Amino acid sequence: MPFKKLIEPLKDIIKSKGFDAPLPLQKQILSKIKGGASLFIIAPKDSGKTSSLVISVIQKLKHAFEDAPRALIFVKDKQAALDLELEFNAFKRGTNLRVYCAYDEKSIDDQKDEIYFGTDIVIATPKRLNKIFFLNGINLNKLQMCIVEDAEFLFRNNNFGEVTRTPESISKCQYLVFSDKFDARFERWQDSFMYHAEIVKG
Structure with missing residues (x-):
């Protein structure tokens, strides 16, 4: 998908950063993500995975809407x-999208209150997200996108099991997994909630 098809604020930010055309990986996946496909995106570091993630979420959500999050992104720590939040803040200027980080080192009661006041995008560690969810601290009924960034961390400290619990609690959703390599354990997700997912190698 060429950048000219992006929403205006996003186009302006990308232009100001000096990007004239999509990277090869972005050419492969941006239009697929916009179309609602669930994907395993397998590409090396510095191929544009993070920028693709950020651009795709902003393009899909466009502006703030109600209080419940519409995009959930799992990260390792x-x-x-915080690094991904900075990326979103750089690209979402000109929109009113709200981004919130949920991680273990912060009071869970404060996080529940802050999420309750409204957010569009939640960036979370798996264990903390599940704790908040099972304390009725987050509404996932409006979720449109469930994403894992740098998915290699899933196979440490039971993170794979923690993330697998989330689709059990939500209805139809688009799933995106960004990883350096395809792990055989992903086949479990292909057999369940990601059974229509395409594997894209960059």
């Missing part, structure tokens, strides 16, 4: 959450 607090620093990854």
Whole structure:
């Protein structure tokens, strides 16, 4: 998908960053994501996975809407959450989209209250997201996109099991998994909630 098809604020930000045309990976996946496909996106570091994620979420959500999040992004730890939040803040200027980070080092009661006041995009570590959810601290009924960034972390500390629990609690949703390599354990997701997912290699 060429950048000219993006929403105006996003087009302006990308232009200001000096990007004239999509990277090869972005050419492969942006239109697929816009069309609602669930994907395993397998590509090396520095191929544009993170920027593709951010652009796709902003393009799909466009503006703030009600209080419940519409995009949930799983990351490995607090620093990854904060780094991704910075990326979103850089690209979402000109929109009113709200981004919130949920991680273990912060009071869970504060996080429940802050999420309740409204957010569009939640970036979370798996264990903290599940704790908040089972304390009725987040409404996933409006979720449109469920994403895993740098998915290699899933196979440590039971994160794979923690993330697998989320689709059990939501209805129809688009799933995107960004990873350096395709792990055989992903086949479990292909057999359940990601059974129509395409594998895209960049």
